[in-house]
Amino acid sequence: MNTNYDDFEHPEVTVDLVIFTVNEEKLKALLIKRAEMPYANIWSIPGGFLKKDESLDNAAIRVMKEKTGVKEVYLEQLYTFGRPERDPRMRVITVTYFALIPWTSLIPPESSKVTDLAWLAVDELPELAFDHREILEYATQRLRTKASYSNIVYGLLPAHFRLSDLQNIYEIIIARDLDKRNFRKRMLATGLLQETGRKEITGAHRPAMLYKFKKREFVLLD
Amino acid sequence: MNTNYDDFEHPEVTVDLVIFTVNEEKLKALLIKRAEMPYANIWSIPGGFLKKDESLDNAAIRVMKEKTGVKEVYLEQLYTFGRPERDPRMRVITVTYFALIPWTSLIPPESSKVTDLAWLAVDELPELAFDHREILEYATQRLRTKASYSNIVYGLLPAHFRLSDLQNIYEIIIARDLDKRNFRKRMLATGLLQETGRKEITGAHRPAMLYKFKKREFVLLD
DNA sequence: CCAAAAGTGTTATTGATACACCCATGC
DNA sequence: GCATGGGTGTATCAATAACACTTTTGG
Structure with missing residues (x-):
């Protein structure tokens, strides 16, 4: 120096x-x-x-x-x-x-x-x-x-989410549509997701399984 | 601010x-x-x-x-x-x-x-x-x-090199041996390499084809 | 003719892609 | 009963991994 x-x-x-x-x-x-x-x-x-x-x-x-x-x-x-x-x-x-x-x-x-x-x-x-x-x-x-x-998109999702939410985020970020079956297969195959058993109850349709990421790396504020 | x-x-x-x-x-x-x-x-x-x-x-x-x-x-x-x-x-x-x-x-x-x-x-x-x-x-x-x-290892090689030199550099960096046939196949398939026709003349063995990378991104000093 | 590195193909496995219908629910 | 999003399987193709012998040269 x-x-x-x-x-x-x-x-x-x-x-x-x-x-x-x-x-x-x-x-x-x-x-x-x-x-x-x-x-x-x-x-x-x-x-x-x-x-x-x-x-x-x-x-x-x-x-x-x-x-x-x-x-x-x-x-x-x-x-x-x-x-x-x-x-x-x-x-x-x-x-x-x-x-x-x-x-x-x-x-x-x-x-x-x-x-x-x-x-x-x-x-x-x-x-x-x-x-x-x-x-x-x-x-x-x-x-x-x-x-x-990588799986950093967890940062854009709430703790519990539907697979369709996850797919939606990916599609927005990479600006390209993804095949639903392949997407779900691939995501579940990573082993990074965990079912949380609960089902959400929004509209007039079958309620979705909610998932969470097993590991997320966040900085905690306060 | x-x-x-x-x-x-x-x-x-x-x-x-x-x-x-x-x-x-x-x-x-x-x-x-x-x-x-x-x-x-x-x-x-x-x-x-x-x-x-x-x-x-x-x-x-x-x-x-x-x-x-x-x-x-x-x-x-x-x-x-x-x-x-x-x-x-x-x-x-x-x-x-x-x-x-x-x-x-x-x-x-x-x-x-x-x-x-x-x-x-x-x-x-x-x-x-x-x-x-x-x-x-x-x-x-x-x-x-x-x-x-990526192909940044070109930064560690002279302009012209043998495929065995290239493989050697990769093996040193990733600390793992690679299969010669698969390595050469994959490298040539990228289309990033160009034969330079000339053959080196070192030891008591068959001279090797020399290659160069078609594109390299360097900072020039001076 | 021996040593040393160059060069070369095929098979098996794995992962990626394409693709269409039934299910559970609320209204 | 219909509209809405949830959920599922198979077949093809592409990429990767495993594997061993022949060629060219100098000495």
């Missing part, structure tokens, strides 16, 4: 989050309308400055708590962006995370009447502040890729 | 690299023996402070140039580590990269007579400074995973 500190300056470090959910048959991300310059009134992804003595993961957890009412979340570091001109005010390095939360855990759903927080569909995005579009597209890509070979 | 700067401090940002090569049938990483406290005389991975107006990628490229004589390198951002106590002197966030270079591109092989730079086998590591063991293990894991579903 170089110890000639004169050649260097300390950049700011922020942690920004791409928080996904699925609702109304769409993959959506939580966005915040900025109040101040630069990019006043432009949508941005939630974030905050890294605090002294706070780990990166804890900063991400803090931002999650500040912006959503959820109790647990699937959270994973995504990528670190640091183009010198990405913030016009000063040098800012941002460590980004992506998070998955089930729509059903949002309290109240479509939280309160704040107009500066919104869940927007990732394929119908408005202009975004800074390099947040690049970040969001990178996160979306990662989610799509990872969903195809 | 929070604009109350009093709660925050600017951490240092460094870029650290795990530089891999394969030599003597082993996966090795480039390490540097630290001269100064803390961790004086302890091995560490190469790195440096991020400079003003320098992108993260460019910082990684700069460190590569400083420590190796190679002209091109496979380079990919790995993960960002930021535990508050990871450096006893001050708060340091490190953005890590992993790099792959072919042993044959090192000039001179086992560069010069410096004793503070060494290529050490990743499964026989000494004590490492800071959290560098964690970083190196994370990088090794990522290399192993990625090698199993």
Whole structure:
């Protein structure tokens, strides 16, 4: 390491989050309308400055708590962006995370009447502040890729769900229809699912078996 | 974003690299023996402070140039580590990269007579400074995973190589023997390889066809 | 002619895909 | 009794895994 500190300056470090959910048959991300310059009134992804003595993961957890009412979340570091001109005010390095939360855990759903927080569909995005579009597209890509070979979609589902809910989430994320019989066969064959015996009682049709994932890795908030 | 700067401090940002090569049938990483406290005389991975107006990628490229004589390198951002106590002197966030270079591109092989730079086998590591063991293990894991579903091992091979060289590299990385016929069949079936017609002329045996990868993604240094 | 690495095919198994009808329930 | 979503099996195809001998060369 170089110890000639004169050649260097300390950049700011922020942690920004791409928080996904699925609702109304769409993959959506939580966005915040900025109040101040630069990019006043432009949508941005939630974030905050890294605090002294706070780990990166804890900063991400803090931002999650500040912006959503959820109790647990699937959270994973995504990528670190640091183009010198990405913030016009000063040098800012941002460590980004992506998070998955089930729509059903949002309290109240479509939280309160704040107009500066919104869940927007990732394929119908408005202009975004800074390099947040690049970040969001990178996160979306990662989610799509990872969903195809792992079971992280549990982060988008409530604890108990029907196989048709699970299939629905997959179809929305990978933007392709799946065959019902093959899907169910494959999912049950993984051994990751467990019947929970109970049956839900919604509409005028046969009630479905509810399942849960045997293992889920969440970060607990509080 | 929070604009109350009093709660925050600017951490240092460094870029650290795990530089891999394969030599003597082993996966090795480039390490540097630290001269100064803390961790004086302890091995560490190469790195440096991020400079003003320098992108993260460019910082990684700069460190590569400083420590190796190679002209091109496979380079990919790995993960960002930021535990508050990871450096006893001050708060340091490190953005890590992993790099792959072919042993044959090192000039001179086992560069010069410096004793503070060494290529050490990743499964026989000494004590490492800071959290560098964690970083190196994370990088090794990522290399192993990625090698199993992509063709990034081209970064460890010279431009022209024999199929047996390629198989050898894979076997070293995934630490498992592969069937020669299946391996060759599968590799040729990908369509990523191209015969280069020429035949090498080493020992007392049938000369091998040399191949090259049709596409390789390198960062060029200089 | 011997040593050393290059090169080459077939069979069995496993996983992925395509595809259509009956079931349980509420109204 | 009808509308709604729940639930099930088989046949084909593609990919993977197991397995052993002949060829070309230098010395």
